[in-house]
Amino acid sequence: MRTLLLRAGVVFTGAGPELRNGWLLARDGTIAEVGSGKPPAADEVLSLPNCVAVPGLVNAHDHMYQWATRGYVPDGGLFEWLRALYPIWARIDADTVRIAARAAMARLLLCGCTLSTDHHYIFPRGSKGIFEALVETANELGLRFHPCRGSMSLGESKGGLPPDGVVEEEDAILAHTEEMIHRFHDPAPGSMCRVVVAPCSPFSVTPQLMRDSAELARRHGVRLHTHLAETLDEERFCLDRFGKRPLELMQDLGWTGDDVWFAHGIHFNDAEVGQVAKSRTGIAHCPSSNMRLGAGMCRVEDLVRAGAWVGLGVDGAASNEDSNLAMEVHQAVFTARARAAMQGREDAATALGARDAWKLATAGGAACLGRDDCGTLEPGKCADVAFYRLDDLAHAGIDDPIAALGLAPPSRAEAVVVNGKIVVREGRLVTGDEDRIALDIAAESKRLASFVGRG
Numbered sequence: 001m002r003t004l005l006l007r008a009g010v011v012f013t014g015a016g017p018e019l020r021n022g023w024l025l026a027r028d029g030t031i032a033e034v035g036s037g038k039p040p041a042a043d044e045v046l047s048l049p050n051c052v053a054v055p056g057l058v059n060a061h062d063h064m065y066q067w068a069t070r071g072y073v074p075d076g077g078l079f080e081w082l083r084a085l086y087p088i089w090a091r092i093d094a095d096t097v098r099i100a101a102r103a104a105m106a107r108l109l110l111c112g113c114t115l116s117t118d119h120h121y122i123f124p125r126g127s128k129g130i131f132e133a134l135v136e137t138a139n140e141l142g143l144r145f146h147p148c149r150g151s152m153s154l155g156e157s158k159g160g161l162p163p164d165g166v167v168e169e170e171d172a173i174l175a176h177t178e179e180m181i182h183r184f185h186d187p188a189p190g191s192m193c194r195v196v197v198a199p200c201s202p203f204s205v206t207p208q209l210m211r212d213s214a215e216l217a218r219r220h221g222v223r224l225h226t227h228l229a230e231t232l233d234e235e236r237f238c239l240d241r242f243g244k245r246p247l248e249l250m251q252d253l254g255w256t257g258d259d260v261w262f263a264h265g266i267h268f269n270d271a272e273v274g275q276v277a278k279s280r281t282g283i284a285h286c287p288s289s290n291m292r293l294g295a296g297m298c299r300v301e302d303l304v305r306a307g308a309w310v311g312l313g314v315d316g317a318a319s320n321e322d323s324n325l326a327m328e329v330h331q332a333v334f335t336a337r338a339r340a341a342m343q344g345r346e347d348a349a350t351a352l353g354a355r356d357a358w359k360l361a362t363a364g365g366a367a368c369l370g371r372d373d374c375g376t377l378e379p380g381k382c383a384d385v386a387f388y389r390l391d392d393l394a395h396a397g398i399d400d401p402i403a404a405l406g407l408a409p410p411s412r413a414e415a416v417v418v419n420g421k422i423v424v425r426e427g428r429l430v431t432g433d434e435d436r437i438a439l440d441i442a443a444e445s446k447r448l449a450s451f452v453g454r455g
Contacts, residue, residue, distance in 0.1 A: 002027070002028055002043055003026065003044070004027075004042060004043065004044045004045075004383070004420050004422075005023060005024075005026075005042035005045045006023060006025075006026065006053060006385055006387075007039060007045070007046070007048065007049065008022055008051050008052060008387060009049045009401075010051075010053070010390070010401045011024065011052070011053045012053065012401075012402055013034060013055070013378060014055045014358070014362050014363055014376040014377060015363075015376040015377070015378050016378075019034070019035070019036040020036060021049075022034070022035065022053065023036065024053070024383070025042060026383035026417070027420075029190060029382065029383055029419040029420035029421075030190065030381070030382060030383055030420070031377060031378060031379050031380065031381050031382070031383050032379060033379060034378065034379060046415060046422060048414060048415060050389055050414075051387040051390060052387070052401045053377070053385050053386070054358060054386050055362040055363070055374070055375055055376050055385065056115060056362070056382075056385055056416065056417070057361045057362060058114075058115045058116070058366050058371075058374065058375060059115070059117060059312070059314055059325050059365065060117060060261065060263075060282075060311035060312060060364075060369065061117060061119060061225075061263040061313025061314070061315055062104065062108075062117060062119065062314055062315065062316060062323065063119055063120065064101040064118045064120070064316075064317075065092055065096065065100045065101070065122060066100070066317045066319070067101075067103045067104045067441055068099065068100040068445050068448055069089065069445065069448060070318055070321045070445070071318075072084060072085055072318060073085070076293075077231065077294055077295070078231045078293050079161060081293060081319065082161060082162070083161070086162050087165075087451070088449075088451055088452060089122045089124075089166065090122075090124050090163070091124070091451050092122060094127065094128065094132070094133045095133075095444075096444055097130045097134060099441055100441060100444065101118070101134050101138075102140075102441075103437050104118075105137060105138060106141060106434060108143065108314070108325060109141060109418075109424055109429060109431075110412045110413060110427070110429060111323070111325050111412055112386030112410075112412075112413040112416055113386075114143070114374075114385075114386065114416060115145075115366070115369070115374055115384065116145060116146070117196065117225070117369060118134055118145070118146070118147050119148040119150050119198050119200075120134060120147065120149070121150025121151055121152055121204075122166060123168055124165075124166065131176075131184075134147045138193070139192070140431065141423070141429075141432050142418050142419070142431045143423075144191075144374070144384065144419065145192065146194050147193070148195075148197070148225050149195060149197060149198060150198045150200050151173040151199050151200060152167045152199075152200045152204040152205060153167050153204070153209050154203070154204050154206050158206075160203055160204050162204050173209065174212055178216060181197075181220050185220070185222055187221060190382055194222070196217075196222060196223045197213050197216055197217035197222055197223070197225075199213050200227065201226060202226075202237065202246055202249060203234060203237045207242075210250075210253045211253055211254060214254045218259070223370050225260070225261055226250075226262060227262070227263045227264060229246045229247060229264060229265050229272075230263070230264035230290075231267070231295045231296070232296075246267075247268065247275065247276070251275070256276075256281045257279055258279075258280035258281070260281050261281065261283065261284060261309070261311070261368040262281065262283055263284045263313065263315070264285075264286060265283035265285070266290060266297065266298045273302050273303055276306070277303065277306035277307040277308040280309065282310070282311065283308060283309070283310045283311070284310075284311050284313040284368055285298045285310055285313065285328075285360065286313045287312075287328055287331035287332050289314070289319040292319050292320055293319050298335075300336050301336050301339075304356070309368050310364050310368075311365030311366075311367065312325060312328045312332060312360050312361045312365060313328070314328060324411065325361060326409045326410050326413075329354075329357045329358055329361050329405070329409060330408075330409035332352060332357045332360060337349055339351070353403075353406075354402050354406030355402050355403075358405070358406065362376065363375035382419060383420040384417065384418050386413045386415075387413055387414045387415040387416070388410045388414060389410070390404065392410075394410070395408055412424075
């Protein structure tokens with residue numbers, strides 16, 4: 001059995017005390033031992049005494065195809081932004097998705113992310129192989145992956161937000177979703193791929209599709225994901241069309257519980273915060289995207305205090321032009337404190353600490369995704385580890401290593417291990433050519449830009 005020894009100046013396990021001069025021994029993709037001092041022998045050794053080792057970060061919400069449409073509508077809100085981009089997204093195909101996903105996944109790995117979801121809901125008519133392209137790209141780059149088979153069925157002609165040209169028939173959605181579960185979902189411990197059922201949002205699918213999707217997911221034992229309570233526009237849409245607030249609508253449709261997590265969860269009232277926590281429904285907090293689109297600030301501290309599962313997500317790269325999940329740790333700390341200050345709290349500067357924010361990005365995200373084998377560095381857990389330098393210009397001289405990484409977010413990881421395999425070494429991607437990936441995404445972005453204004 002192959003063994004890999006990982007050594008660091010500090011090991012932040014996320015489940016116990018931080019270990020100075022710590023080490024982890026991985027055996028066939030699983031952590032076998034964790035300790036400090038003299039380490040055991042191993043087949044391969046990665047020694048980084050100038051780094052802190054943390055559990056691999058978990059990206060709880062993303063739209064990877066959007067890497068091909070970054071920079072659009074820089075000053076618009078969600079609905080305005082979506083209406084501008086839907087016609088461009090209608091031009092994507094499997095090649096677009098593969099190129100964009102390769103860029104998104106490479107960036108995530110380089111920032112220390114080892115497990116990511118991807119909420120893909122654009123399936124233009126006649127396009128084939130899109131979902132397969134996502135799964136194949138994750139396998140190529142070595143990213144642990146939870147692809148979400150998203151969907152849109154409520155076009156403009158039926159009162160929805162998306163144009164009719166980008167929606168699908170509901171029977172076809174359900175049939176394809178079930179096929180993807182059969183082909184790619186692996187429920188085993190240590191799985192590298194698990195499929196999620198994920199209708200897009202209350203303003204882009206029908207209540208019947210939400211019900212049918214929940215029934216399908218629970219019949220196959222897979223998780224459910226959708227956007228919820230992201231903007232006041234969405235809240236008004238739900239009240240006008242259904243006479244219910246977004247969370248109440250989801251409750252009526254059977255869309256709460258410990259197999260469900262929502263993206264954003266910004267506009268909850270006090271009672272709804274308690275209901276989310278009581279139902280064990282997860283929330284993927286996406287601070288950079290929320291600020292970029294002017295959507296608001298999630299009540300992270302309230303949700304965590306109530307007992308809810310909260311993870312972090314980068315959201316799509318069209319609303320967060322650099323998918324650096326380590327940056328989201330930083331943004332989570334700062335937005336929580338800004339929100340507390342706006343409430344007039346004298347203890348605003350303590351609203352969310354760096355260690356708690358790192359736990360959102362690791363164990364919190366793992367809980368949202370239903371992974372009890374990821375998120376901390378303990379024996380029996382997946383050998384998914386990120387290493388960040390403490391002696392670089394941004395962090396040298398700061399005594400508290402975890403606070404240093406939260407207050408000054410690293411631009412990239414020094415090394416990343418997924419499933420006991422080194423995928424980033426010396427800050428460079430091992431499993432792909434970063435320069436080639438950048439050239440490819442630039443060319444594809446230019447191609448899609450040529451369709452702007454054509455309708």
